[in-house]
Amino acid sequence: MAISIVSQDEAGEADFIICMLAPVGRPLLMAGNVFGLCKQCDRRVQHRPHIPVGPKLLCNECHRPDIADDVVITPATLAEVLRRVRSH
Numbered sequence: 001m002a003i004s005i006v007s008q009d010e011a012g013e014a015d016f017i018i019c020m021l022a023p024v025g026r027p028l029l030m031a032g033n034v035f036g037l038c039k040q041c042d043r044r045v046q047h048r049p050h051i052p053v054g055p056k057l058l059c060n061e062c063h064r065p066d067i068a069d070d071v072v073i074t075p076a077t078l079a080e081v082l083r084r085v086r087s088h
């Protein structure tokens with residue numbers, strides 16, 4: 001599996017965006033997250049508000065490593081992930 005940093009437009013061509021499940025009553029993983037539904041199990045997921053339009057949402061439990069060979073991440077998401085990792 002390869003992970004590439006791609007533009008927002010290129011990321012919009014991806015098949016799926018992997019999102020964390022968002023059970024009702026649990027705090028958001030990051031302030032400002034918004035909700036959607038997993039395309040496969042229909043459970044509520046949370047994601048950043050700036051994700052590309054187009055790819056289907058897939059929850060972290062429905063995602064399987066064999067579902068895709070290539071993983072892409074946008075610079076905005078990478079920056080947020082790094083800020084979060086460095087603050088913990």
Ligand SMILES: [Zn+2]
Pocket residue numbers: 038039040041042043058059060061062063
């Ligand atoms: Zn799911």
